[in-house]
Amino acid sequence: MYQYDKYDQGMVDARVEEFRDQVRRRIAGDINDDQFKPLRLKNGLYLQLHAYMLRVAIPYGTFNSLQMRKLADIARKYDRGYGHFTTRQNIQYNWIKLEEAPDILAELATVEMHAIQTSGESIRNISADQYAGAAADEICDPRPWAELIRQATTFHPEFSYLPRKFKIAVISAAEDRAALRWHDCALRIVRNEAGEEGFEVYAGGGMGRTPFIAYKIRDFLPAQQIFSYLQAILRVWNLHARRDNIHKQRMKILVHELGEEEFRRQVEEEFQTFLALGTDFPQAEYDRIAEYFTPPPFEAGLSDEIDRSDPDFALWVDRQVAEHKAPGYAIANISLKPIGGIAGDISADQMDIVADLAERYSFDEIRATHAQNLVLPHVRKADLYAVWQALDAAELADANLDLITDIIACPGLDYCTLANARSIPLAQKISERFADMERQLDIGELKIKISGCINACGHHHAGQIGILGVDRKGTENYQLLLGGSGAEDTSQAKITGPGFDEAGIVDAVERTVERYRELREPGERFLDTYRRVGLDPFKEAIYG
Amino acid sequence: MANFRYRDDQPHEEPAVTLDAFLEQPDATAVRLEAGEDARRLIPFLGRLQLIEISFPRFRDGRGFSSARILREAGYEGELRAEGDVLIDLLFFMRRCGFDSFSSQHSLNPADVEAALNRYSNVYQDATDAAVPIWKLRHG
Ligand code: SF4
Numbered sequence: 113m114y115q116y117d118k119y120d121q122g123m124v125d126a127r128v129e130e131f132r133d134q135v136r137r138r139i140a141g142d143i144n145d146d147q148f149k150p151l152r153l154k155n156g157l158y159l160q161l162h163a164y165m166l167r168v169a170i171p172y173g174t175f176n177s178l179q180m181r182k183l184a185d186i187a188r189k190y191d192r193g194y195g196h197f198t199t200r201q202n203i204q205y206n207w208i209k210l211e212e213a214p215d216i217l218a219e220l221a222t223v224e225m226h227a228i229q230t231s232g233e234s235i236r237n238i239s240a241d242q243y244a245g246a247a248a249d250e251i252c253d254p255r256p257w258a259e260l261i262r263q264a265t266t267f268h269p270e271f272s273y274l275p276r277k278f279k280i281a282v283i284s285a286a287e288d289r290a291a292l293r294w295h296d297c298a299l300r301i302v303r304n305e306a307g308e309e310g311f312e313v314y315a316g317g318g319m320g321r322t323p324f325i326a327y328k329i330r331d332f333l334p335a336q337q338i339f340s341y342l343q344a345i346l347r348v349w350n351l352h353a354r355r356d357n358i359h360k361q362r363m364k365i366l367v368h369e370l371g372e373e374e375f376r377r378q379v380e381e382e383f384q385t386f387l388a389l390g391t392d393f394p395q396a397e398y399d400r401i402a403e404y405f406t407p408p409p410f411e412a413g414l415s416d417e418i419d420r421s422d423p424d425f426a427l428w429v430d431r432q433v434a435e436h437k438a439p440g441y442a443i444a445n446i447s448l449k450p451i452g453g454i455a456g457d458i459s460a461d462q463m464d465i466v467a468d469l470a471e472r473y474s475f476d477e478i479r480a481t482h483a484q485n486l487v488l489p490h491v492r493k494a495d496l497y498a499v500w501q502a503l504d505a506a507e508l509a510d511a512n513l514d515l516i517t518d519i520i521a522c523p524g525l526d527y528c529t530l531a532n533a534r535s536i537p538l539a540q541k542i543s544e545r546f547a548d549m550e551r552q553l554d555i556g557e558l559k560i561k562i563s564g565c566i567n568a569c570g571h572h573h574a575g576q577i578g579i580l581g582v583d584r585k586g587t588e589n590y591q592l593l594l595g596g597s598g599a600e601d602t603s604q605a606k607i608t609g610p611g612f613d614e615a616g617i618v619d620a621v622e623r624t625v626e627r628y629r630e631l632r633e634p635g636e637r638f639l640d641t642y643r644r645v646g647l648d649p650f651k652e653a654i655y656g
Numbered sequence: 657m658a659n660f661r662y663r664d665d666q667p668h669e670e671p672a673v674t675l676d677a678f679l680e681q682p683d684a685t686a687v688r689l690e691a692g693e694d695a696r697r698l699i700p701f702l703g704r705l706q707l708i709e710i711s712f713p714r715f716r717d718g719r720g721f722s723s724a725r726i727l728r729e730a731g732y733e734g735e736l737r738a739e740g741d742v743l744i745d746l747l748f749f750m751r752r753c754g755f756d757s758f759s760s761q762h763s764l765n766p767a768d769v770e771a772a773l774n775r776y777s778n779v780y781q782d783a784t785d786a787a788v789p790i791w792k793l794r795h796g
Contacts, residue, residue: 119778119790126776133771134745142765143743150716151745233716263780263790269752270725270783273718339781350722355691389729391782397791 132214153232164208167230172240172258173201177467184463197456235265241283242479246489250285256402275353275361291598316367319568324364340386408475414440431511446486447510456484524564531564533581533588574598578605590617627653658764668707695723712740728754728784754784
């Protein structure tokens with residue numbers, strides 16, 4: 113994976129000192145809270161209900177054991193012994209003191225980590241396919257481009273005070289594991305007929321209160337021109353977005369208001385301006401970065417056999433292990449969704465164990481996924497049993513990837529100042545209701561996504577079953593949505609009807625699932641059945 | 657109130673007029689752009705312009721960064737002033753986008769200004785200043 117040189121290190125070190133100075137000026141009263149807020153947000157620091165929350169960047173979801181151990185240390189030293197993986201492949205801490213934040217950033221910088229642009233109205237940390245570099249279905253590793261874009265968009269002088277946040281995702285596989293078209297700008301690496309690498313570019317996606325699926329703005333962009341193109345998109349938006357209503361400032365709204373054609377026309381025009389400026393990074397820089405992502409030295413001649421004699425292990429293999437591009441290797445998913453647990457939470461001790469496993473069995477690589485799980489990307493099939501045993505001992509061996517208990521849930525009213533309703537306890541109740549493994553397997557792939565308010569951090573619009581917390585006359589209420597997808601068949605979930613209280617929504621989910629079991633045809637996932645029969649049969653089951 | 661200027665020439669005396677007024681006055685040499693006004697309308701007149709003031713009504717409104725860069729990229733060499741809710745932590749980005757003078761409604765501590773402008777010895781990307789991007793340094 114990528115390693116900092118003296119320049120990269122210099123940037124994060126300077127950033128730590130800058131933030132230290134900003135905190136000092138805030139405490140001295142030289143800047144007021146309103147002025148300080150965007151500064152702390154650009155360093156990932158939110159003020160939540162009970163304390164500050166710090167969001168640490170994991171660029172394109174890739175990190176190593178040294179970094180994981182540092183994250184564990186920070187959890188012990190500055191937080192309450194755990195961390196929380198987010199839907200943007202980052203990790204956040206919920207119990208941070210403002211005065212200690214500069215020290216935490218300094219500790220992160222010692223392991224080439226930071227919290228730069230993890231929130232605020234900036235170009236956010238880039239997300240990517242968590243199987244990058246390991247997936248059997250990718251045409252190349254998307255991470256060198258993600259790293260190049262990371263550098264190009266870090267402290268960008270023109271685009272550091274944007275109308276709103278701007279999220280980028282990069283993938284290169286046919287299967288979309290990164291919720292691509294739910295981003296402001298989504299890039300899929302493709303090859304043209306001449307065999308040249310380029311990007312299929314999508315723009316204007318996003319969740320929040322006005323969800324849009326990104327539209328394809330370009331079929332093929334020569335890869336070398338990506339920075340010009342991104343700057344063109346950003347400039348059109350920066351100049352023309354509304355600035356009078358925070359809820360209407362995301363790029364998706366501008367795209368919607370201008371229309372796809374007109375937005376594309378303006379971007380193409382601005383693109384010519386940027387091309388002429390010659391700000392694109394040269395091939396040599398791409399090659400330098402790509403060197404760091406040369407595949408690890410996979411052993412040749414390994415067997416693909418897996419000894420499945422232990423039934424619990426066999427179950428885990430069937431659910432959690434994905435196909436690797438190298439023979440004899442596998443991708444091992446680690447569930448952070450134990451039954452009744454908190455989605456995405458992990459204790460410091462568990463972090464250390466994952467770090468050990470990565471070091472010993474996965475060429476020192478770990479990945480974070482947007483579904484709030486972890487991945488060991490390069491495990492020898494012969495080592496899977498040992499990995500599983502260690503995970504099992506650490507209570508990390510749940511076998512529920514993409515099943516009904518693999519729930520995405522935002523922090524909700526337990527932490528978040530914006531929340532209308534709690535997400536965590538609801539996810540726990542649903543998970544407990546469907547705890548039975550046989551039942552989960554019978555239901556099959558079913559992605560539930562829960563947001564505590566309309567901001568949609570829990571991706572409810574993309575949930576096959578989505579749940580949205582709303583405030584109804586001062587009490588927590590939940591709306592049920594069906595039919596969303598964050599995969600390559602992207603779709604937006606639809607509201608079923610009137611909302612429910614907490615007990616009611618769990619029952620409604622169960623009625624939805626039971627109706628699916630009645631209606632499904634052989635081989636159909638929930639989403640397939642829903643698409644075939646539509647909303648009505650489910651409404652009938654839910655509202656009777 | 658704090659005013660800073662990073663130019664060697666004499667400050668321009670003529671007051672900046674509004675964009676509409678400027679477009680009607682063939683002799684005007686100083687103009688003020690409000691946030692949201694199209695900087696490209698000035699491009700035909702860059703030769704005679706000596707001062708362009710870009711307003712930052714609220715520091716969060718970053719449109720002025722794009723306006724400044726557009727003007728510099730079009731070849732404007734006169735004074736480019738950021739005016740209004742100009743805060744210390746914006747200055748570095750403003751300099752990189754081509755601003756060479758500042759008129760802030762706040763009193764800014766000169767030592768903090770200097771520190772903010774000199775904090776980063778390198779930059780990752782080209783802008784309109786002379787800073788050499790890191791990728792160029794890496795490849796000699
Ligand atoms: S969806 Fe709402 S409640 Fe949940 S984390 Fe986001 S802002 Fe907070």
